[in-house]
Amino acid sequence: MEHTQSRPAGVAKAPSGLMDGLQRWLPKLVVAPTFILIGIGIYGYMLWTGVLSFTNSSFLPSYDFVGLAQYAKLMESERWLVASRNLAIFGGLFIGICLLIGVVLAIFLDQRIRQEGAIRTIYLYPMALSMIVTGTVWRWILNPRLGLEKLMHDWGWSSFSFDWLVNSDFAIYTIVMAAVWQASGFVMALFLAGLRGVDSSIIRAARVDGASLPVIYWKIILPSLRPVFFSSVMVLAHIAIKSFDLVMAMTAGGPGYSTDLPAVFMYAHTFTRGQMGLGSASAMLMLGAILALLVPYLYSELREKRHD
Amino acid sequence: MTDVIRTGFRPSRIAIYGVLLLACLVYLIPLIVMLITSFKTPMDIRTGNLLALPTDWTVVGWTKAWSEACTGVQCNGVSGYFWNSFKMTVPAVLISTLLGAFNGYVLSKWKFKGSDLMFGMLLFGCFVPFQVVLLPMAATLGKLGLANTTAGLVLVHVIYGVAFTTLFFRNYYVAIPDALVKAARLDGAGFFTIFFRILLPMSTPIFMVSLIWQFTQIWNDFLFGVVFASGDSQPITVALNNLVNTSTGVKEYNVDMAAAMIAALPTLVVYIVAGKYFIRGLTAGSVKG
């Protein structure tokens, strides 16, 4: 892709100096409001949170610096370790399974399926629901006394047992289930859109060469959808970080604190336990982890495109 | 690329249909459960199972959720909150989409020194957990005199929505040949002329994507709503939370489910009615990176 400079060479002889200057500044003026909003609303506040993480702020912010004490406390907290481990399990499984289901359904749906529009809408609609609604419904379906387990018993399968929601070793996986249900259809839509954009002459040529359909998909089509993987990971990571609402509605972090996530931990300590310093430290570590994982990925993907 | 594959009744096609239909079922069950439950009586819910049809259909759950259910000391249902949500969502969606369109235009067609850095910063902004910004944002809104106003809430949604809308538009406009813009500039067209005359007319698909995405995100938001809206302008998600967490003796699941359906209705309608534009918009370029 070629860069478009603010002043392409051809326009150098613009009529008036004033107009020229205005034209030169206009793009910057247009993005300035966003830049200011983002600068304060994201980076300014992040910095502020960073500062607080070095203080012993309790109930409300204070500026009594204690160095790395809050981070040390965090490392000793068993609950924080559980929360971090949960984020790794949840994030990894959620993004992985969504991509898998999304790709498979998109490929299948791209085979001249009758009623494609209706099926697509069915896959996509969970994305329209708020996580509060999703959490409420899934909590109910997975509740052993009211939901699925009772249904199976009523249908005569009396040995059926599914108590993951109330079992502290498995509850985190029920959150993954609900989240996958909600977002995988959206990933399907992204991939379907990507598949529609693939040049069919390439595939025809490969078929002439005798390649089988699975091989064509695996070797040619999927690699060409790399930007779609990028967009999907962006959206999924965004949802994974925001799944605070889902956890609150489904388990509120329980049983015990077995489904605690860093966002829930941070929220509880900052707002209900009056430990703003500790909460800020956990927020900084969470941001640090996101930064460490995502920035290299963003960087490599965005760089790649410049060489197109 | 669909034209490469010939249709026919081969076993593989049956398998494909099988998988697709099974997936449909899985995706639909929660919605079916919600719908069936909302038409049941509380008695029916306790005795029957998840997928059993109501023994007698009743809309009591719906009428109660809409106009009678109690959230706190008020027993007016969720209807009032429903309109609050619109008052907040519509301006926030329109403003963030417009800002995103201009940003995307500049970041793809009028690059300047530092514009790539700004784009990267915007991208990272998508990943900030919102819990982190609550307190400083509250302090800022207080200083601006916007605390607990709908305008303040709209501002918050614009700030945290503009990263995604910019991403959508930037990726869409990148795919439009620069030659178009260059030719227009040689003809003496300025910054805004090019945008309104050339890019805007071909932007309908991506506007749809941005509008649908933002509408869903903002309508469904709970955290900002509960924190930044005052008592009587709270959005419906807050009312839903209060309703679901409020119960007298026996939990009225039918009312809960009806309220959840009411809260979800506008976004569901948008997805069902405008869903094809969404896919079309995504196909048209937003996913091409």
Next chain:
Amino acid sequence: MNTFKRHLTALAVSAALMPAAALQAGEVEVLHWWTAGGEARAAAALKEMMEEQGHSWKDFAVAGGGGEAAMTVLKTRAVSGNPPAAAQIKGLDIREWAELGFLTSLDSVADAENWDQLIPPRISDVMKYEGEYVAVPVNVHRVNWLWVNPEVMDDVGVEVPTTLDEFFEVADKLQAEGYIPLAHGGQPWQDATVFDAVALAQLGPDDYRKAFVDHDMNVINSDRMEEVFTQFAKVMSYVDDDAAGRDWNTATGMVIRGEAAMQIMGDWAKGEFSAAELTPGEDYLCAPAPGTTGQFTFNVDSFAMFSLTEDEDIQAQKDLARTILEPEFQTLFNQNKGSIPVRTDMDMSAFDACAQASMETFKASAEDGGLVPSFSHGLATTSYIQGQIFDVVTNFVNSNNPDPAKATDQLAAAIQSAM
């Protein structure tokens, strides 16, 4: 598509035309989380009384999580310089808010109404900051109650247990007959509420106070605390398997319907029984939690009053404070809420047997030292230490092989780190 757009435009226009809510003179905005049946009716009673005095009530209910969501909202409101007139704040949190300068003095009302004579000193101390009233107590809850369905007990042929050992015996028999012995909701604060009762039974009031008010490590990190955990685990083993995440009133509903026999819960549970139109002593029984007869774990709901600027609103705020302590409201409110009046001079004849028993125990235990503040409801310790204890307790009871010795160590470490 066009209609969709037209709708959007129409909505935008109508939104712009909506008049801003007119501010009325004398408005009190009240932040609370009383949204369940009996609680909501109690709050509605207060609203009516304020409206009778010509003030308007702006309801600000935030349900869920025992007030966690409400606290978040309150903090952001305070930080933005726009706090409500009154907020439901409890225990030691009142002092924290006062220290930060958010609260207003109510001494003009308190002096006129003679609050010092009406309210027991143990409670008024909590309401004061630097000698001035900054909050109004609404009621006194007893936390160490056992709620019993007598039909179930009769069916199995057992009596209401008065000690933990009796409880285990009774529970075994109930379980053998297919009843759930103990109704419970697996949320951290509910786990802690049961732990609270077991700790009081095991440690006795003096050591309970040493452990949870003074944080004396000799009590916290001791064999006796380990025994508390052991007994607690045993009590919790009589809870059904899918209690996780259940609301307390859903658990009470199980006792009402006879699915479960007993529940250890504060007397707000009575509001649920009343809402089901049941009579205490006949349809349901209230007894002290096993092993805590004559002792009283108190939990006081209170409204802290924030500094306001408008004169009319300040007047309304003062009227609210006064109304809350008037006998009429105390009776009406506490009948709905299940608690007892915070005024000790009240005529209790209008109350049911459970409330009368509660009041007697309250007065007697204040004399003999059996009156202890509830740690699980924020009356004994700061929200941070309370939270740390919650974490240990809930993690202990939800782990698949609870280890009392390890839990005791964790409790000591958690409290130590939070002090």
